[in-house]
Amino acid sequence: MEKIILDPAIKFGAGRYRQEENLLEQCGAEIARFSKKAFLLAGHTAFAVTKDRLLPGIKAAGVDYIVELYMGPCSYESAAELGKKALDFGCDEIVGIGGGVIMDLAKAAAENAHIGCINIPTSIATCAAFTSMSVMYTQEGAKKNCWRFEHEIDAVLVDMQTIAQCPIRYAAAGILDAMAKKIEIQNGKPVMLLNDNKIDLFSAYHMASYTYDVLKQYGRQAIADIREKKSTKAVYDVTFINIAVTGVIANITKSFSQSALGHMIYDGIRTFFTQEAKNALHGEIVAVGLFTQLYYNRLPQDKEALKQYMADMDMPLSIQELGIEGTDSQLKTLEDYLIDSPYVTAGEESYVLLHEAMKQLLKD
16 A cells, blocks of 8 residues: 655646637647647547647647657656656657546656646546646556645646547546545545534535536536537536546545545556456446445445436446456455555444445445
């Protein structure tokens, strides 16, 4: 288990945040605020669907650039190599274009190079574009740790046409990843009271409760609209919640206590069952983990409503649907991993509760 050291300072968000129609064409002017020569780090698919609209604006803004296409995990080795490459080319800003892995890798590569980072997310599957941290993996794809930065990134630029073209699976995963914050901040508590919590965590909880309510009300409509590739108000609102608001929540909590058992189950699955669950998205794994989290919060009655909401969006509903058999041995591996985390209270009562909670991961 990683040793977690938190910066005492809170970084609330990105230096600039824009979320608009036709924004790709304007990104060049935004990049020019920070860069004369940019290192464009992109996923292959993301670059293919954005380049025709993005590159002319960068050229028109007088920004020189290098393109680096990447496929693989966000690892310390790749971040160091890419950061060095950016400096070798004389670049003064890294611009990430893609999904969560690229967003995290762009931040990590920029940190290695001691230059700035701008992120252009092409999905709303996570809030990685916005947060002041990167989730780091081994070269083989197993979870390693979280790299928390001492500063915000320069800008996040969200083009709504691009988001509306994203597969609904990614949008659904992002919605559940955002909804998870409320449930996980409650870790071990059926109710949250100010007297029992620090004001920053309590404030983040109420922001997370608000996002949960908005997504519960409008998430299905956003998925339906994205299914038809429409950029509507529902899609705009859910995008803002998934990236900006959820990013602020993560930043207020220093990317620590806004996640608990749901995200620890994600970490454990990525660590111990890397190959079995390699096709599952971050938000899909976290969402299944929320069934355990609800039970540990002593709110088992909330499981069915959440499960139905996930079913409406064709999400996996069990560890088996993530690709893992779900044997007693596998559950024990994950349970032991959770016990070793900061999110499980030491003591027999807590351990018994967790043991029963692990069964919630299985098919009914």
